[in-house]
Amino acid sequence: MNEMKPVAYTRIPRIDKSLIERASQNSVADLHEGLGAIAGRRCLLSTAMRPVWPGAGTCGQAITCYNYPGDNLLLHIAAKLAEPGDVIVATNGGSAQGALWGDMITYYAQRKGIAGAVVDGAVRDTGRVREMGFPVFSTAISVSHPEKRGPGSANVPVVVAGVTVNPGDLIVADDDGVLAIPPELVETAVANAEARAAKESGFRDKLDEGATMYDLLGLERDVAACGLTEIEGTWRGAVPPDA
Structure with a gap:
């Protein structure tokens, strides 16, 4: 069997920039819901992936790289190939051996206009990354x-x-959290997320007027379907319904 050789592809399929801009105006939560139950779970990265600093956020197309554990050569190749607005997505299989990302690559990426980095592996120089305000998730x-x-x-x-x-x-x-949405699902996810955000805005208006979440979500039918029994009184003193 021939040994696999390192390879770097120079281009990625491009999504319309106006659609990316629309996506950037939506939260991860709304886009996750907008994808539906199955695709939403399939596109959602593990909760182990967290922002390096609170409030970090990014939206852009993935420039991916696989790095041998303890090495970050291919991350630098990915950074060279990335265009303004892209997001570097790097992995070494999740190993903490050999930091994939640090302050100097942050400085370079920020000057180049790269939109952020998602790293399944180690990041260092987190204080300086935070000071630069560059969105990194790891x-x-x-x-x-x-x-x-x-x-x-x-x-x-x-x-x-x-x-x-x-x-x-x-x-x-x-x-x-972090979503990785295939290009063919982006338009649907964005349209559904926008509709959800608009609906929730209307909910807030009704809540201000005294409505309850129970009524707004129409939960009466769901509660009945699950067989919930409401018992008048406390759990210590109430008479069981079948007594």
């Missing part, structure tokens, strides 16, 4: 020294925090 923090020898690949499908991310997927991230 599964680990460690100062562990990275080599730059390879092997690895760029702009190939990678598994990141439990989700397969393809080059060109739309990455949307905020305090709640």
